[in-house]
Amino acid sequence: MTTKPKNLHTISFLVANKPGVLVRIAMVFARRGYNIDSLVVSASVNPQYSRMTITASGETITLEQIIKQSAKLIDVLHVEEHTGIDAVDREYALVKIKTTPSTKATILKLCKKFHTHIVDHTDHVLIVSQGGTTEELDQFEGLVKKYGILEMIRSGKLVMAKGKKIT
């Protein structure tokens, strides 16, 4: 498992659903030496606008500039960093695991324990989907790793503000 980046921040954006918006935002991060660790973009309730959740790592003081410079972009309607207290976050993963007759039972037990779904099942290979917090996903990954993860893709964090507050 890769080491977890330090100074990880979760930032949500409400942006105009137009070509080029993602590039403009990515440039604000890249120019200031911020690495984007995960990125989720999808249409919002109003298809004119998109929601983005970006997790990125870097100095907190630089992040303040990144948020202000992103907010200045004409196509950005709203940008906010979420700390975890004011918002909920979830992540989704697809994991392709190698199985053998001797490991299969243990792996299936782990899958059940972590509430994953088996989405494909062939000889010696399982593909499971898992939804949960980033920590739960990390934990599952850590436990099945020794049996052989052939492939994995994670959605990156999805964030939503609690209560009536708009993300």
Place this chain on the structure above:
Amino acid sequence: MTTPQKQLTGAEALIKCLENYGVEYIWGLSGGAAIPIFDALVGSKIKLVLVRHEQGATHIADGYARVTGKPGVVLVTSGPGATNTITGIMTAHMDSVPMIVLTGQTISPMLGKDAFQEADIFGSTMPFVKHSYLVRNTNDIPRIIKEAFHIANTGRPGPVLVDLPKDITSGPFTGKTLDPAMDIPGYKVAGKGNLSDIKKMAKLFKNSKRPLLLIGHGAVIARAGDAIKKLAYKLQSPVTNTLLGKGEFPETDPLSLGMLGMHGTAYANLALTRCDLILSIGSRWDDRINGNPAKFCVGAKILHIDIDPAEIGKILKPDVHCIGDARLIVEELLKHVSPCDTKEWIAELNGYKKKHPLKFDTSKGLTAQYVLYELQNAIQGNAIVTTDVGQHQMWSAQFNLSKDGRKWLSSGGAGTMGYGFPAAIGAQFGAPKDLVIAVVGDGGFQMTFYELATVYNHKLPVKVLIIDNKYLGMVRQWQELFFDNRLSGVDLEGNPDFVKLADAYRIKGVHIDKVEHVAERLKEAIDFPGPVVIWAEVIKEDNVFPMVPAGKSAYEMIIEPPKAKLEKPTGST
């Protein structure tokens, strides 16, 4: 705004929109992908000015915008035509200058297929624009142009690029109106500022014995000069200005300390080390000013007025800030402040002025400072002065005492060599009755001198003063002071005879190479009714002082030429 009568093409709709927004001039250079737009300009009341290089068009538009406060409009073709505008767009972006750049583009079905003269100008200018568009639908043109003008010249101004594929401009416009609603919900402009912030600022002035007002380009853009004069006089506060803030508070005023920063006056920089409060009005505490943010105005209260929220805390963390239009905020602040007791403070600063005046030596031959000192005597702050970038720019900033923010044009943030001469052309288009003087170096002038043809064609009486020391002088100065005089890449051997160059363009040339000729030949050039190129050959090795080495603070300013070797600067350039 008119509603279209006959069927228009996209290009015709575009030109009608530009006419409706009061565009007087378009500076441009034609090419295949832009032909429909150039075609639509035939018979338009907008005057098309054909330049000789697209970079020239952008700097001309920039000069026009800075002098008039209206966006300058540039029209070029796709590919290299478009990429040649990037330096000018970046220059305008760094100095918050409103500009609209229209670029032709290959036809939509060929986008991304490496078509002839296709360049991704939308992508490649993203870091340098306030906003940009790639037009995908002919009927979107009026909305996009409306948004472009609104975005370019409200809030913190900046360049907007509109990339126009040829099929979009030649296709039929079937929209209902040339004045549709804008669709930019993410764009917000700060207004008059928060009253409680303004009151907090006023309160800090009450306890100040040594206040200092710092005037930046934001004050010029907001036309805050009159309000600032009232504020300075009511407070009895001295005033300093950035390179781009020159003139918004007259530098001839007894309360003015002139320009601060790397090559600012000694007294302005000494004021930084002694003030107990500094209020920036539209300055972004650029590294040419603060040198080292950790050692900037140590112990002083930092107050910051800016229209751009991203400038608050970017370089310095202010004690109080107020976001909004500089003029409106200063006008409000004026109501809440009372005079400070600054008699001792002003006496102290006057002492510095006496002790460390700007000076020059005429004993070793003709110096740039002397030429610029005589230029100041001749124009007395009444002409529009543009500069290029380098030593002549700093000497010009020191000796040309500006009285009007819109009469001083210089590439500050970008430091673009080649800016000064075309910017002067734009200034002359914008202010046809004013005397316009471009002070340029021999290096920078040779980057854009081809616009002499534009000056000749349009009978613009621009005066170009070339300070020719046959070096890229500012870099040579650094190499002398910090790199053991190991000169590398600075010798401009092979400079032309600039009088003959002017003559080739049928423009009058005046040569100055002796101290005793300066005043008389400058007068001859200024009095001449047409354009003049003044070629001043000055001594080759000369340095700009005072100097705050990059990365150092005002406390470490070098006022006199140093006798010992200096350590290499840590700051940027």
